[in-house]
Amino acid sequence: MRRQHLALAVVALAGAAAIPWGMDDYALGVVTIGFYYAVLAASWNLLAGYTGQFSLAQQGFAALGAYATGLSIRDLGVPIWLGILLAAAVSCGMGLALGLLTLRLRAIYLAITTWGFAETVHITLTAGYQVTRGELGLSVPTLLGNLDPLSYYYVFLGLLAVSLAVLYLVCHSRIGQFLRAIRDDELRAASLGIDTTRWKLFVFALSSLLTGLAGACYAHYVAVIGPDMADFSELAKIVVMVVIGGMGTFAGPVLGALLVQLLTSYLGQFGAWDNVLFALVVIVLMRTYREGLVALGRRLWRRLMAWMHPRVEVAARG
Amino acid sequence: MSSEALLAVEGVSKRFGGLVANQDVTLRLERGEIRGLIGPNGAGKTTLINLISGEESPSAGEVRLEGRSLLGIPPFQRARRGLLRTFQVPRLFGTMTVRENLLLPYLALGGRDRRAGRRRSDELLERSGLARLAEEPARHLSGGQQALLQLVAGFMCDGLRCYLLDEPFAGVNPLIKETMIDLIRDHNRRWSTVFLIVSHEMPVIRELCSRVTVLAAGRVLFEGTMEEVARSREVVDAYLGREWTP
Numbered sequence: 224m225r226r227q228h229l230a231l232a233v234v235a236l237a238g239a240a241a242i243p244w245g246m247d248d249y250a251l252g253v254v255t256i257g258f259y260y261a262v263l264a265a266s267w268n269l270l271a272g273y274t275g276q277f278s279l280a281q282q283g284f285a286a287l288g289a290y291a292t293g294l295s296i297r298d299l300g301v302p303i304w305l306g307i308l309l310a311a312a313v314s315c316g317m318g319l320a321l322g323l324l325t326l327r328l329r330a331i332y333l334a335i336t337t338w339g340f341a342e343t344v345h346i347t348l349t350a351g352y353q354v355t356r357g358e359l360g361l362s363v364p365t366l367l368g369n370l371d372p373l374s375y376y377y378v379f380l381g382l383l384a385v386s387l388a389v390l391y392l393v394c395h396s397r398i399g400q401f402l403r404a405i406r407d408d409e410l411r412a413a414s415l416g417i418d419t420t421r422w423k424l425f426v427f428a429l430s431s432l433l434t435g436l437a438g439a440c441y442a443h444y445v446a447v448i449g450p451d452m453a454d455f456s457e458l459a460k461i462v463v464m465v466v467i468g469g470m471g472t473f474a475g476p477v478l479g480a481l482l483v484q485l486l487t488s489y490l491g492q493f494g495a496w497d498n499v500l501f502a503l504v505v506i507v508l509m510r511t512y513r514e515g516l517v518a519l520g521r522r523l524w525r526r527l528m529a530w531m532h533p534r535v536e537v538a539a540r541g
Numbered sequence: 542m543s544s545e546a547l548l549a550v551e552g553v554s555k556r557f558g559g560l561v562a563n564q565d566v567t568l569r570l571e572r573g574e575i576r577g578l579i580g581p582n583g584a585g586k587t588t589l590i591n592l593i594s595g596e597e598s599p600s601a602g603e604v605r606l607e608g609r610s611l612l613g614i615p616p617f618q619r620a621r622r623g624l625l626r627t628f629q630v631p632r633l634f635g636t637m638t639v640r641e642n643l644l645l646p647y648l649a650l651g652g653r654d655r656r657a658g659r660r661r662s663d664e665l666l667e668r669s670g671l672a673r674l675a676e677e678p679a680r681h682l683s684g685g686q687q688a689l690l691q692l693v694a695g696f697m698c699d700g701l702r703c704y705l706l707d708e709p710f711a712g713v714n715p716l717i718k719e720t721m722i723d724l725i726r727d728h729n730r731r732w733s734t735v736f737l738i739v740s741h742e743m744p745v746i747r748e749l750c751s752r753v754t755v756l757a758a759g760r761v762l763f764e765g766t767m768e769e770v771a772r773s774r775e776v777v778d779a780y781l782g783r784e785w786t787p
């Protein structure tokens with residue numbers, strides 16, 4: 224199983240590294256942003272999909288990361304790499320704080336509180352315009368000092384690969400089992416010796432850290448950031464990506480993020496209607512097929528295998 | 542020190558607002574003992590289990606395990622000291638397979654050697670008759686199978702000292718019930734594990750337990766052997782007369 228995963232990862236990475244040779248600058252940009260959202264979606268999936276903590280604050284942490292590096296560079300004059308590190312630390316710390324705050328809250332209360340947190344970030348960034356420049360947007364130096372799309376493609380591919388590697392190690396170790404246990408039945412998990420508080424805080428911290436890191440990198444890519452990074456529609460996008468790809472599956476959020484990003488970029492002519500369309504898809508999927516594309520893929524794979532090796536199927540049935 | 546009971550419940554009370562669910566309950570279980578806990582519905586049996594396992598904290602009194610107070614110790618740390626419980630309505634990890642449900646307590650309680658965990662889960666799956674369901678998600682099991690799996694999961698724990706079972710046999714068919722009884726007795730013989738078993742099933746309690754404690758309206762009404770309980774006018778009047786004839 225593990226070896227299969229490794230092989231799959233190598234193929235995917237090699238494929239992603241080779242793809243840009245046939246792409247124009249617009250397409251490169253689309254996929255680069257797709258990688259950014261894939262990190263956000265995968266981090267949110269760690270919280271909501273694996274651990275059952277339905278937080279609605281992910282977009283807030285992306286914005287925190289972006290502004291943390293932007294402001295520390297402008298006001299403290301730190302170098303870019305330090306700004307990014309600070310962003311990761313700030314998001315991680317705030318994630319931990321939010322985790323502590325919501326520790327005893329369940330489902331709907333957790334959702335409301337985390338949503339309130341993200342809204343607070345949004346409003347603060349807008350209203351504190353003396354510092355953040357509000358809707359005018361904050362200028363941030365670019366990471367590589369240029370705007371070459373190919374370079375940023377690889378930067379974000381690297382960021383995604385590192386994030387996924389970390390998440391893979393967590394989800395496929397005993398910690399991953401503890402998180403699933405907490406999602407399925409927190410009371411039972413605690414009664415069997417799992418320190419549920421510790422692991423929930425860990426998940427909040429890690430998911431915020433990765434998201435803040437991605438937000439910071441995004442800031443150094445787009446060069447001008449605004450409070451709309453913390454807008455609720457950003458979270459809606461993340462949720463749509465995760466649900467379409469497959470909530471609680473490892474590959475789902477990445478597939479969902481890339482697919483949704485491609486669709487919204489190339490079907491842009493539908494304007495606001497694509498949001499309605501995606502909302503409908505989410506509703507249908509949540510009611511019928513909660514494991515999304517990944518489960519669909521698995522099912523098709525099994526069909527294909529059965530079709531190619533009919534004997535095995537017969538044997539399995541017998 | 543050696544005179545201290547393995548599990549000591551000392552004058553424990555629990556109030557929910559105006560309602561007194563447990564009042565001045567004292568209970569001492571010696572190493573290797575299987576104790577029955579009986580009493581009518583609403584007597585406070587589950588509340589007492591919750592107080593011992595730490596899901597609730599007592600309004601007065603304290604619980605000690607091997608002489609150490611458990612005051613303020615959260616459930617997960619009590620579990621790590623070898624104090625486990627089951628729930629009246631079986632609680633499992635529904636999306637995890639039967640095997641994963643067994644491996645989880647092993648990992649959570651510090652089991653490091655995956656192969657050893659695997660071996661033990663294989664053995665328990667075999668002995669509990671759940672082997673052919675090993676890769677099924679737990680939520681697909683029947684009620685009786687869930688109750689069985691919930692019980693068996695505790696046996697994955699190396700340092701299990703005291704196992705609190707809240708109505709483990711309720712709604713369980715005779716075959717599974719026999720399996721449960723065997724597993725409990727076997728674990729008790731091999732490791733001197735203490736059991737506190739809440740049940741309405743007098744024949745099973747009689748078969749398993751050397752002593753029983755009768756709880757009524759939150760108080761300990763009686764404590765003794767099953768024969769003594771059956772002879773006690775008080776108990777028979779309060780509770781047993783209706784459902785049980787010795």
Ligand SMILES: Nc1ncnc2c1ncn2[C@@H]1O[C@H](COP(=O)(O)OP(=O)(O)OP(=O)(O)O)[C@@H](O)[C@H]1O
Pocket residue numbers: 557560561562580581582583584585586587588589629
């Ligand atoms: N969390 C709670 N809040 C308020 N009252 C409670 C709570 N838990 C239990 N009670 C009350 O305490 C009393 C004892 O309940 P408990 O569940 O301990 O009884 P029991 O002996 O386990 O009953 P049963 O045989 O039905 O399982 C009941 O009157 C119950 O309503």
Ligand SMILES: [Mg+2]
Pocket residue numbers: 586587588629707
């Ligand atoms: Mg009860």
